[in-house]
Amino acid sequence: MQENVRVAEWGPRVNLAGLPEHFKGANVTPRTVTPGGIDNLALHSTDVFTIPGKGEFTLDFRGYFRVARSQPTSHDWTTFDVTVNITDLRLFSQHKDIGNVSVSLNPNILSAGQIFHANASQGNAKCRIATAVVFDMPQLGARVFNKEPILLMNENVKSIPPVDDPNGHALLFMLPLFDEKNPSGQALAYLTSLHYGADNYISEAEVKALRERKL
Amino acid sequence: MQENVRVAEWGPRVNLAGLPEHFKGANVTPRTVTPGGIDNLALHSTDVFTIPGKGEFTLDFRGYFRVARSQPTSHDWTTFDVTVNITDLRLFSQHKDIGNVSVSLNPNILSAGQIFHANASQGNAKCRIATAVVFDMPQLGARVFNKEPILLMNENVKSIPPVDDPNGHALLFMLPLFDEKNPSGQALAYLTSLHYGADNYISEAEVKALRERKL
Numbered sequence: 001m002q003e004n005v006r007v008a009e010w011g012p013r014v015n016l017a018g019l020p021e022h023f024k025g026a027n028v029t030p031r032t033v034t035p036g037g038i039d040n041l042a043l044h045s046t047d048v049f050t051i052p053g054k055g056e057f058t059l060d061f062r063g064y065f066r067v068a069r070s071q072p073t074s075h076d077w078t079t080f081d082v083t084v085n086i087t088d089l090r091l092f093s094q095h096k097d098i099g100n101v102s103v104s105l106n107p108n109i110l111s112a113g114q115i116f117h118a119n120a121s122q123g124n125a126k127c128r129i130a131t132a133v134v135f136d137m138p139q140l141g142a143r144v145f146n147k148e149p150i151l152l153m154n155e156n157v158k159s160i161p162p163v164d165d166p167n168g169h170a171l172l173f174m175l176p177l178f179d180e181k182n183p184s185g186q187a188l189a190y191l192t193s194l195h196y197g198a199d200n201y202i203s204e205a206e207v208k209a210l211r212e213r214k215l
Numbered sequence: 216m217q218e219n220v221r222v223a224e225w226g227p228r229v230n231l232a233g234l235p236e237h238f239k240g241a242n243v244t245p246r247t248v249t250p251g252g253i254d255n256l257a258l259h260s261t262d263v264f265t266i267p268g269k270g271e272f273t274l275d276f277r278g279y280f281r282v283a284r285s286q287p288t289s290h291d292w293t294t295f296d297v298t299v300n301i302t303d304l305r306l307f308s309q310h311k312d313i314g315n316v317s318v319s320l321n322p323n324i325l326s327a328g329q330i331f332h333a334n335a336s337q338g339n340a341k342c343r344i345a346t347a348v349v350f351d352m353p354q355l356g357a358r359v360f361n362k363e364p365i366l367l368m369n370e371n372v373k374s375i376p377p378v379d380d381p382n383g384h385a386l387l388f389m390l391p392l393f394d395e396k397n398p399s400g401q402a403l404a405y406l407t408s409l410h411y412g413a414d415n416y417i418s419e420a421e422v423k424a425l426r427e428r429k430l
Contacts, residue, residue, distance in 0.1 A: 008223045008362070009362065009399070010362050010363055011362060011363075011391060011402075012399060012400065012401055012402075013399065050333075083401070114391075118265075118389065126389070128388055128389060130362075130363045147223070147224065147225050147226060147345075148225055148226075148345045148363075148364050148366070149363050149364070151363070151388065153388055171386060171387070171388050172386070173343055173366065173368055173386050174333065174341070174343060176226060176329075184224070184227060184228065185227065186227055186296075186298070187226075
């Protein structure tokens with residue numbers, strides 16, 4: 001794996017210059033096209049992994065993600081399009097059989113997507129973000145990453161950002177996870193299901209603590 | 216877009232050395248783990264595109280793909296795993312409003328996946344191939360490509376290869392297609408649905424004709 005070199009971009013890059021950064025206390029107005037910004041949101045997910053030779057494992061993660069949103073193409077809720085990039089992500093879990101597992105953003109790939117309203121005649125907006133992460137599984141001695149996006153989706157977005165919204169899921173089928181130490185080899189594990197929810201804004205101190213946390 | 220440089224591999228590479236190549240007349244035995252090889256198969260698909268500002272278009276494609284299969288990990292139909300790469304793909308369509316459209320493999324990304332049996336207690340094998348292509352739409356003046364895989368899937372594979380099998384589909388949600396001339400820009404089109412079928416083996420002469428065909 002190339003270190004510190006982006007080998008892929010899964011969508012357009014959001015220009016971060018001039019975007020205000022939002023933390024705990026920021027307001028969110030339903031069905032309103034929000035100006036561009038950077039959101040620091042609590043995040044939880046439940047992931048199911050199949051590890052050949054070891055079995056199936058369901059893990060509950062908690063942490064945060066930092067999402068940059070471009071200026072919208074329109075201020076009309078029924079036609080807008082916003083480009084998004086995930087610029088940080090930290091999740092932590094503990095499992096009785098496989099120990100501590102943490103998730104971080106893969107620095108080699110730009111995680112990108114969009115929040116948009118595709119159909120003015122239907123009620124809610126949609127979100128899709130092609131996401132590249134590394135799962136650190138120290139008890140198994142492995143750090144595994146996805147070469148195909150984990151497509152985080154929400155087909156029922158009622159605000160920008162979609163806070164306190166448990167409806168996220170990933171569109172995937174036996175997504176292979178590869179060993180960072182042997183990236184061209186066979187998959188070490190598969191991600192078979194992922195459901196997530198974006199929670200509300202967190203404080204700058206909470207972000208700092210999550211970024212400094214190891215396991 | 217970097218020319219002639221692979222910027223991504225969406226799965227392990229199949230070593231082509233020594234693999235026999237199969238054309239029209241090759242036999243396929245149901246529920247049997249076939250030794251590694253390279254298949255030249257007719258292919259058809261029905262793709263739905265949304266092009267912002269122009270509308271939604273459904274196109275029927277016909278052509279072929281060339282798929283390399285690794286040696287299997289096991290000869291047991293209920294536990295085998297085979298790595299696959301698409302090494303060529305040519306599809307052609309004509310649409311009354313948007314004219315001739317052709318599809319070719321994106322040379323910058325390795326299209327990769329697997330045929331496998333994940334659950335010995337269930338009947339059929341499964342196939343998933345993360346596929347990177349270029350859609351050439353000359354009447355629209357655009358060549359568009361996918362940065363996220365078109366995940367070709369078949370959850371009901373009865374033979375290797377799955378010939379005369381119309382059950383393929385792509386797992387996708389509003390997959391963005393980007394302009395080759397402006398690859399970092401916004402998506403020009405979206406692939407919203409794809410159903411495909413692998414047909415039977417074709418002859419070497421038919422492969423040659425499809426490779427030489429332009430539109």
